[in-house]
Amino acid sequence: MQQFIKKARELLGERGVLHEEADLIVYEQDGTLAIRGRAYAVVFPRTVEEMSKVVELAYIYGIPIVGRGSGTSLSGGANPVKGGVIISTAWMNKILEIDLANEVAVVQAGVINDWINSYLTRMGYQYPIDLGYQYMADPGSQRVSTIGGNIAHNSGGVKCFKYGVTVNQLRGLTIVLPNGEVRRIGGKEFEQPGYDLIGLLTGSEGTLAFIAEAVVRIIPTYETTVTIIAKFDDLSAAGRAVSAVIASGAVPVAMELMDKLAVEAIESGPYAAGLPKDAEAILLIQVEGSPPGAAEESAKVAEVLKKSGAVGVEVVVDPAIAARIWAARKQAFGAMGYVGPNYVVEDGTIPRKKLAEALMIARAAGAKRGLRVANVFHAGDGNLHPLILYDERKPGEREKAIEAGEEILEACVELGGTITGEHGVGYMKRKLLPKMYTKEEIELMKAIKTAFDPKWLMNPGKIFP
Ligand SMILES: Cc1cc2nc3c(=O)[nH]c(=O)nc-3n(C[C@H](O)[C@H](O)[C@H](O)COP(=O)(O)OP(=O)(O)OC[C@H]3O[C@@H](n4cnc5c(N)ncnc54)[C@H](O)[C@@H]3O)c2cc1C
Known part of the structure; x- marks a missing residue:
């Protein structure tokens, strides 16, 4: 490591290599708050050539290397769980x-x-x-x-x-x-x-x-977008409405579902957008097109939502109000701090028709461990994001939250879905890979890994159980 650090500094300059303890603490976590790992150094190449040279250096010394963009991974992907060197792309920003x-x-x-x-x-x-x-x-x-x-x-x-x-x-x-x-x-x-x-x-x-x-x-970019908010007094009805909208032939740009706890969290914080707190669930939908096209599509979607059990449907055409509503949706994860000190966020997919069933399973997995589960997710593509709330000051709660998350993902697989929709397998879900693939399929993936990375230096401890 001393040799690596010396040569990396010659290549990237003093500021391009961090290795003091105080600096390394900053890189101990990514967006996955449940785990920590300490790297020996963090390096900052600026160009393809610098990246190539610093990666070659690590290869020569046999040091594990972990890529890091902004560290927002929610599966522990950017965490240096096995030490090694973090290659940050923060300066490759052009x-x-x-x-x-x-x-x-x-x-x-x-x-x-x-x-x-x-x-x-x-x-x-x-x-x-x-x-x-x-x-x-x-x-x-x-x-x-x-x-x-x-x-x-x-x-x-x-x-x-x-x-x-x-x-x-x-x-x-x-x-x-x-x-x-x-x-x-x-x-x-x-x-x-x-x-x-x-x-x-x-x-x-x-x-x-x-x-x-x-x-x-x-x-x-399309000329016009229209946002539709539908309010439901039953979570599973909201799940079924998603399938009904899609089956109607409408092609929304976005379909997001938020349950009562998620809305409560958002409305308690600075991004409150006047979302209905008394609803069991709300669906947030956006359509786009030419002005008449978007108007026609939004009217069609609103009609389907009403027929699917929505107790209130609002069509928002004012871009400023729509932007506020979507910004509120965007801040949902951060807003969870208003309803619980810690959370584990899971990411599984299910066939859309099983949405209602999966939401009930997620709630039950938390409830039987005394934990609350908020749901805020991309409903259009059946990508669930249950947020399991816990308090790390209470012994055993963190473990229970992780266990509940695993139970939800296993249920996703049983319902015909997968253990990740977009956050990756990373470190957190590697144990679950055999739920998705046979031993032979995993061996095939390992053979591909070996063809690229014969020394298995790249992001060790991730994906494979
Ligand atoms: C509030 C919040 C909302 C989110 N919403 C979404 C969402 O809507 N959809 C979604 O898909 N994800 C979402 N995520 C998860 C996360 O933002 C994404 O996975 C994102 O793509 C990670 O980008 P990053 O730059 O932070 O990568 P990092 O977290 O730094 O790294 C992610 C993975 O990529 C690897 N990596 C990073 N850069 C490179 C590189 N140059 N070459 C090779 N490997 C590299 C890392 O080793 C790690 O395995 C959300 C996260 C948060 C915190």
């Missing part, structure tokens, strides 16, 4: 090119998701995994998380029901292999022959190679 003719943007891995749209909005364009319309964008962490982290986790968000997830937005990648070699995959063109390496690397959680740069698709 938008390199906007190419409207090819409808792509070329960005460094450390660019914050939301920056792309802040830049594109004035051109009438958007990066579709983050809509430039006010702050109604995805993923929920878009003002903080990086494109590299989004790619490593194949992140989704409120709008992926219509636009797909991160992998659907990628045309090309520049990657650094664990031995420091640089490879360019894809480019600005639409289709690549041969194996889909972009697909393989997207969602690989920093266990195969580092993402250094990406070519992402950009598209023109």
